[in-house]
Structures are given as C-alpha cells and as structure tokens.
Amino acid sequence: MRIEIDPNAGFCFGVVNAIKTAEENLSKGIEINCLGEIVHNEMENNRLKGIGMKTVKHDQLPELAGRSVLIRAHGEPPSTYELAKKYNINLVDATCPVVLKLQERVRKAWERLQPLGGTVIIFGKKGHAEVIGLCGQTNNQAVVVQDLNDLDGIDFSKPVEIFSQTTKEPEHYREIVEEIKRRVAIYNTQPETLLKVNNTICGQVSNRKPHIKAFAQKHDVMIFVSGTNSSNGKMLFEACLEANPNSHLIVNSAELNPEWLSGYQSVGISGATSTPLWLMQEVASAIEAIVKGKG
Ligand code: SF4
Structure with a gap:
C-alpha cells in the first residue's frame, strides 16, 4: 500500500508563527495564557496544554492582571487591547501579519465611509474571532454577511466597501459580490463609483x-x-x-x-x-x- x-x-504560516511564539515563551519559563483556542484542533491544543499553555476566555481577563496573555493569529478588536492596558496585562501579540494588515484596511475604509453614511461589509462567519477583530475596527458598525439573506438591510444607495474574512471560500465570496453589484446598479449606472471590492482571502487558504x-x-x-x-x-x-x-x-x-x-x-x-x-x-x-x- x-x-x-x-x-x-499543514498549518498556514500565521498559525505556525503563533504556536512558535507560544513555545518560545513557555521554554523560557514565561507563562502563556492564550486568549481562545490557539488553533481549531483539539489534538494540538492538548499537546500545547501538556507543555504548560493555558487557554483563557475574554471574561477571565480581569483575573489575569499583571500576567501574560497571547493573542492568536486571528487577531483581536481594539477593545481587547484597551482591557489589557486597563488590567496591566502583558500582551504577547501573535496576530498574523496578513490579518493585521486587513484590520488596518478595514479601519481606513470605515474612516472614509462613516462621514458619507456608507457601509463596511465583512463577508465572514458571524462570531468568528477574526470577524470580531475586523468589526472592532469599525466600532462594531460593519455589517457581517454570511449569506445572501444578510444583504437585505443594507442601503446600497450609499457607498459600500466589502472585505472577506481571510479563510472564506473564493466562490462564495464571488457570489456575494455579484449580488451586491446587482443591487448597487439599481441606484447607479456606474456601480464602481459606489462599490469597492477588496480581495482579502488569504492565498494560503x-x-x-x-x-x-x-x-x-x-x-x-x-x-x-x-x-x-x-x-x-x-x-x-x-x-x-x-x-x-x-x-x-x-x-x-x-x-x-x-x-x-x-x-x-x-x-x-x-x-x-x-x-x-x-x-x-x-x-x-x-x-x-x-x-x-x-x-
Ligand atoms: S491570514 Fe492566512 S496565514 Fe494568516 S492566519 Fe489567516 S489563513 Fe493563516
């Protein structure tokens, strides 16, 4: 046979980097409390638990004052950084550089669109850690679109900018974008003046x-x-x-x-x-x- x-x-480089960061700190005797599962794999989580890594939830942050907390590859919203500052937590930031860049682009889009009454759309899974981090860049005003039904409440007569969660399927993103183009075209014969589509699905996926x-x-x-x-x-x-x-x-x-x-x-x-x-x-x-x- x-x-x-x-x-x-195997792991994408964002996850490899987050795990390496955790292992390096643990090997130096630095405690690591990872905020959420470092990777969606129970076997790997158990291995890391075996070498001393703990996984914690957001509501435990106040109890971790003065200690080390790892931010995993998915990233976090600004509110987490504010909480860490408030409780004097030492953040070990392993946010994937690709996600960090995406967060910055979402924040800039929001700064552009907010005065115009426009909408930032995040195509992604509701409640997913990366999506929460992205929405946080817009003061949670971005609209998360999981499927076509989620488009119904959006005002397409105003400017719209769309980003995808890095791990979504390209075909599904295309389908959503095509429907948005159709709806924008109802208000404008040159839809590109109202709509900006950002190709933010990660090549690793x-x-x-x-x-x-x-x-x-x-x-x-x-x-x-x-x-x-x-x-x-x-x-x-x-x-x-x-x-x-x-x-x-x-x-x-x-x-x-x-x-x-x-x-x-x-x-x-x-x-x-x-x-x-x-x-x-x-x-x-x-x-x-x-x-x-x-x-
Ligand atoms: S952006 Fe790409 S490399 Fe980074 S964590 Fe997501 S899938 Fe992995």
Whole structure:
C-alpha cells in the first residue's frame, strides 16, 4: 500500500508563527495564557496544554492582571487591547501579519465611509474571532454577511466597501459580490463609483481547495484529519469527497477503520490549515501498522 501525506497540507504560516511564539515563551519559563483556542484542533491544543499553555476566555481577563496573555493569529478588536492596558496585562501579540494588515484596511475604509453614511461589509462567519477583530475596527458598525439573506438591510444607495474574512471560500465570496453589484446598479449606472471590492482571502487558504482535489483524485482512499471545530476543515473535506467519494474524516488515528483500507493500493492523508503535520504522520504510521497487521 502506498501512503502519502499531502505536501500542501499543514498549518498556514500565521498559525505556525503563533504556536512558535507560544513555545518560545513557555521554554523560557514565561507563562502563556492564550486568549481562545490557539488553533481549531483539539489534538494540538492538548499537546500545547501538556507543555504548560493555558487557554483563557475574554471574561477571565480581569483575573489575569499583571500576567501574560497571547493573542492568536486571528487577531483581536481594539477593545481587547484597551482591557489589557486597563488590567496591566502583558500582551504577547501573535496576530498574523496578513490579518493585521486587513484590520488596518478595514479601519481606513470605515474612516472614509462613516462621514458619507456608507457601509463596511465583512463577508465572514458571524462570531468568528477574526470577524470580531475586523468589526472592532469599525466600532462594531460593519455589517457581517454570511449569506445572501444578510444583504437585505443594507442601503446600497450609499457607498459600500466589502472585505472577506481571510479563510472564506473564493466562490462564495464571488457570489456575494455579484449580488451586491446587482443591487448597487439599481441606484447607479456606474456601480464602481459606489462599490469597492477588496480581495482579502488569504492565498494560503484559497489554493488549498484545487490542490486537495487533485491530491484526492490521485489516491484510492483519502483520510482527512481535522478538528471538529474547524470550518476550513469542513470545507476542505467536502472538496475531498467531491473529488474522491472514498474519503473519510477523522479527528485522530484512533478513529481509523481498517475496513476503509482493505483491498486498495494507495491512501492519501490530508488535513485542514489547523491540522498539525505530526498528527498526519501519526495517522500514516497507524495506517502502516494496520496494513502490516493484515499481512
Ligand atoms: S489563513 Fe492566512 S491570514 Fe489567516 S492566519 Fe493563516 S496565514 Fe494568516
């Protein structure tokens, strides 16, 4: 049996950087309280917990006065920085540079549009940490659009600027933008004067879907490893299934079913942007053991 780990799978550089920052601080004996899950993968979170990292929630910040709190790759709204200052918290800021830049662009758009009565739209998942951080740049006045229904309350007779959460699907973003163009055109024959579309989906994510489809087609069986909270994982697993109906989603090697492999010649292993390489390697070893066990 040929077993191959997808060369394009694994953490994006924003997550790699946040984990490295946590590990470096912990190795120097500096305590790290991560604000929210550092990555949407329970196995990696457990590994980091094992070396001393704690995960805390926003309402615990007042109890962390004078201590260290890590901001993960998704970033935070300005209100978190204000709270940290108020409680004299030492912030270890691991916000991904791409997200930081996006926050700045959203803030500038809001400064431009607010005096004109315009709207900043964030295409993203309501309640997602990155989206909360982006909305915070507009004093929470941005409209979060998850699907077409969310467009109904927006005044398209005034200027509109749209940004996407970095991990959204490009096709879905295009669909939303096309509908916005249609609605803006009702008020203006030159819609581009009222609408600015910003292409802010991260290349680390948007390339994954075509890559994973090609990879899944190369193999008889696909094993996709992802945490249960990863929306990127759900999207990529669907792409796997489309390309290869013989695809299976697991959280870790304990969920492997030997029957999935029986009678096949090749198996591909891939994962979400939040799936660590060590976990996929563990799955590869478990598959090898199953295959050998069957002799
Ligand atoms: S997906 Fe892109 S923008 Fe988001 S954390 Fe990863 S590298 Fe940064």
